[in-house]
Amino acid sequence: MTGLPSSQPAATLIRPGLIEVVDRAVPTPADDEVLVAVSCVGVCGSDTHYYREGRIGSFVVREPLVLGHEAAGTVVACGKQATGPAPGQRVAIEPGFPCRRCHPCRTGRYNLCPDIRFLATPPVDGALTRYLAVPSDFAHPVPDTLSDQAAALIEPLSVAVWACRQGKVGLGEEVLVTGAGPIGVLCALVARAAGARPTVAEVHPDRRARARGLGLEDVVEPSRLAPADRRFHKLIECSGAPAALRQGLGLLGPGGRAVLVGMSGAEDISLPLSLAQTQELTLQGCFRYANTYPSAIGLAAAGHVPLDSMVDKSFGLEQADEALMATTRDPSLLKVVVQP
Ligand SMILES: NC(=O)c1ccc[n+]([C@@H]2O[C@H](COP(=O)([O-])OP(=O)(O)OC[C@H]3O[C@@H](n4cnc5c(N)ncnc54)[C@H](O)[C@@H]3O)[C@@H](O)[C@H]2O)c1
Ligand SMILES: [Zn+2]
Ligand SMILES: [Zn+2]
Known part of the structure; x- marks a missing residue:
């Protein structure tokens, strides 16, 4: 060389x-x-x-x-x-x-x-x-229209593409994303690009402001979500907080699907199993990604994220x-x- x-x-x-x-x-x-x-x-x-x-x-x-x-x-x-x-x-x-x-x-x-x-x-x-x-x-x-930093962020964008694939996120669905770190924000943006309607729940006010600044409209403090409002088809859990997963599961409608992106570090946490059983909720694991890079590059190049x-x-x-x-x-x- x-x-x-x-x-x-x-x-x-x-x-x-x-x-x-x-x-x-x-x-x-x-x-x-x-x-x-x-x-x-x-x-x-x-x-x-x-x-x-x-x-x-x-x-x-x-x-x-x-x-x-x-x-x-x-x-x-x-x-x-x-x-x-x-x-x-x-x-x-x-x-x-x-x-x-x-x-x-x-x-x-x-x-x-x-x-x-x-x-x-x-x-x-x-x-x-x-x-x-x-x-x-x-x-x-990557195309020359993507900056170097955008090209580097294709990696976390890939996590989001995989999370939405694992969630089978589809047109017109209501998707709850818990946690507005980089991963949650990207999951919400990809869900929107997939034709879904994301709601982002985040405890930290600065992070909520940041998510709004990136064009996400429905960004709330988690306690503002009414427990009876079970309108969500999908949950993409991106905080790693057991409380967010429990809350999100309770907000899924019948037959809802929860994607576990956030990592709590805890081996075991307690979950509302009878709810999962009677509502036929699906708990979907999610680890990194496979075959997502071309899609993620395409989404970024098209200006969706x-x-x-x-x-x-x-x-x-x-x-x-x-x-x-x-x-x-x-x-x-x-x-x-x-x-x-
Ligand atoms: N599954 C995978 O392959 C994969 C890949 C990358 C990252 N991760 C995991 O995804 C998670 C998110 O990554 P990140 O870089 O965005 O992390 P981050 O720590 O920047 O973001 C997490 C956000 O969740 C918020 N939060 C905490 N408790 C909450 C609650 N109860 N309700 C709502 N929001 C709450 C925090 O304020 C924070 O803004 C981490 O746990 C990370 O380890 C998983
Ligand atoms: Zn990473
Ligand atoms: Zn192998």
């Missing part, structure tokens, strides 16, 4: 609370990989969790770990057998690389691959660096620790990005 440096800085989690910019080798793409020069990385709640606590559930950071999994960039080199994007092509990087051989992989549910390698999930290093080698079919071309307006602040690689703490310090911020 001519013209490329041999080493590069990477924002690396050394131990909880300590990020250092460490020199790492620039990878050589394998035969089926492309090398991407990273232009923008979105900071996700999971990055912040690893930074603060060094673990998420059973995923524990035992070795220094490069964070960041919401990434976009430009292809700069291709492996010998890499098909797909050519050098110069701008891409959104799908960050989970499945084995392609197991039963979930072969049946199209590769998000459930037990051997998936997901960026910034221990022990796989993430994208807060300059160059990243990825399987060529996980580097998805104002990704650029979601970004509040941008940081350099040297300020990665500030970027990781930004939304904790100022909860009114919705999304921050790092531009390596």
